[in-house]
Amino acid sequence: MIKRGEYLATAADCGACHTAPGGKAFAGGLPIPTPLGTIYSTNITPSADLGIGRYTEQDFSRALRRGVRRDGANLYPAMPYTSYAKFTEEDAHALYLYFTQAVTAVEQRPPPTRLPFPMNIRASMIAWNLLFLDSATFVPDPRQSPEWNRGAYLVQGAAHCGTCHTPRGFLMQEESSRALSGAQVGPWYAPNITSDPVSGIGSWTKDELVAYLRTGHLSGRAQAAGSMGEAVEDSFQHLAAADLDAIATYVRTVPAVRDPADGISRFSAGEMFSELAELRGRDGIRSDSDSDPSGAMLFQGNCASCHSAEGQGSKDGYYPSLFSNSATGANNAANLIATILYGVNRTTSDGQAFMPGFGGRSTDANALSDRHIVALGNYVLTHYGSAGTAITEQQVAEGRQGGPSSPLLAIVRGSMAAGAVVVFLGIAFFIARRRKVST
Ligand code: HEC
Ligand code: HEC
Ligand code: HEC
Numbered sequence: 001m002i003k004r005g006e007y008l009a010t011a012a013d014c015g016a017c018h019t020a021p022g023g024k025a026f027a028g029g030l031p032i033p034t035p036l037g038t039i040y041s042t043n044i045t046p047s048a049d050l051g052i053g054r055y056t057e058q059d060f061s062r063a064l065r066r067g068v069r070r071d072g073a074n075l076y077p078a079m080p081y082t083s084y085a086k087f088t089e090e091d092a093h094a095l096y097l098y099f100t101q102a103v104t105a106v107e108q109r110p111p112p113t114r115l116p117f118p119m120n121i122r123a124s125m126i127a128w129n130l131l132f133l134d135s136a137t138f139v140p141d142p143r144q145s146p147e148w149n150r151g152a153y154l155v156q157g158a159a160h161c162g163t164c165h166t167p168r169g170f171l172m173q174e175e176s177s178r179a180l181s182g183a184q185v186g187p188w189y190a191p192n193i194t195s196d197p198v199s200g201i202g203s204w205t206k207d208e209l210v211a212y213l214r215t216g217h218l219s220g221r222a223q224a225a226g227s228m229g230e231a232v233e234d235s236f237q238h239l240a241a242a243d244l245d246a247i248a249t250y251v252r253t254v255p256a257v258r259d260p261a262d263g264i265s266r267f268s269a270g271e272m273f274s275e276l277a278e279l280r281g282r283d284g285i286r287s288d289s290d291s292d293p294s295g296a297m298l299f300q301g302n303c304a305s306c307h308s309a310e311g312q313g314s315k316d317g318y319y320p321s322l323f324s325n326s327a328t329g330a331n332n333a334a335n336l337i338a339t340i341l342y343g344v345n346r347t348t349s350d351g352q353a354f355m356p357g358f359g360g361r362s363t364d365a366n367a368l369s370d371r372h373i374v375a376l377g378n379y380v381l382t383h384y385g386s387a388g389t390a391i392t393e394q395q396v397a398e399g400r401q402g403g404p405s406s407p408l409l410a411i412v413r414g415s416m417a418a419g420a421v422v423v424f425l426g427i428a429f430f431i432a433r434r435r436k437v438s439t
Contacts, residue, residue, distance in 0.1 A: 025106075033403075084158070225345075226342065
């Protein structure tokens, strides 16, 4: 049971959020930027005072599957309890045994979460849960195979693919009618992975999807960076072959969602192209300290050494081609911008896939300005990818800040204010009537 709990904790990637970079396992403290402010994960080691040492199995199951803490306060849905609600009683039990008996207690208090008003009122989540928490555990569909049902259980529950890939509605709820059809996660975009052949991954075979989940790399199609790179590294590559097969079997049956703006599949856009000869012919490739380098110059100076002069990547496929590539072929250029800013760093049993970022962090290569990234990005899109897409300085600036911010807080604040006015008027009316009655 403890072993099973450990496997489920890996499949559910509890450590991705509950372990801070360089921190002790499950001791919490990872800052999770949300459009509403930073939420810190908590310590879920068995420390009695600072972790979940005092949680009974019921308390644990309620936190995991209903999003309610031991003290009765509601958790924010940054903890994916809407997915974990699918966990069976037995799997929740296995997780409880693992966390309370096999994880080492860490006496460490993570920073507290302080969201701005009105989101600091945790009870506001009660109304949200009433609207959006489907608290039913997973029910197998008897018309489907056991493999499909295992896949559905993992995708909807532990592996919580929808947390990133399903678009969110007005109140940040997952829109199940458009499940897995693509959503923004911080600076990255988790693409449409429904069975649609144009907007989704309907053109992938089952084995290709399994290979991508196990290695994060599929030549001529896609590479996993950002949060997908982490999910592959920490979780998916460790799953049993039968479970990866089951996940792929299920994902391939998710109803197709087509974006009418998509003309061709993002995996087939673009072709080999080079302006190198012309650049050489003129005045040589100038350095990017040049005040106004062209996209072609920036490409030859920063990218061609790995992705090669014509963008076709290396023969062994370690450096991917920039055409027939999800990040450049999509109408949404978020992943191209995020790749240039943050690079790729993913380690699996296949080895390390590493591309430096150009965003100006201390570990980065050459720092490129927003303006240079626009010139470079548009050059890459025009020649290697989705030629009709153009990026702007504002998009690059948003990518640097961690993704576009949501209008939700403004709306929530506005409606709270409106609500407060309504309540105030109601009270005033009530008092006025009482006065009338008593006089
Ligand atoms: C996507 C990020 C994420 C993942 C994955 C995740 N958690 Fe959490 N979890 C959080 C955050 C953030 C909080 C604190 C939320 C808050 O303060 O409202 C939390 C809170 C909790 C709590 C409540 C502890 C307390 O008293 O504050 C428990 C228990 C918990 N998580 C268990 C788990 C387990 C077990 C898993 C894996 C099955 C898991 N979490 C996976 C983000 C995550
Ligand atoms: C923590 C967020 C997150 C989770 C969880 C997640 N993904 Fe992803 N996924 C992403 C992001 C972001 C990308 C884009 C990565 C890139 O291009 O570098 C992506 C890319 C992909 C792609 C490649 C699509 C393309 O066009 O490039 C597939 C396939 C995929 N994910 C499948 C899955 C499946 C199946 C699951 C669940 C088993 C899953 N993902 C869970 C964030 C996530
Ligand atoms: C040092 C070598 C190197 C340099 C320089 C480099 N890349 Fe990469 N690039 C890589 C590697 C390695 C990968 C990831 C391969 C994998 O995931 O298996 C990658 C992946 C990518 C991807 C796909 C990322 C995704 O998440 O889908 C894009 C797009 C990309 N690079 C564009 C660029 C651009 C534009 C430049 C120039 C600013 C550049 N690269 C410079 C090595 C490099």
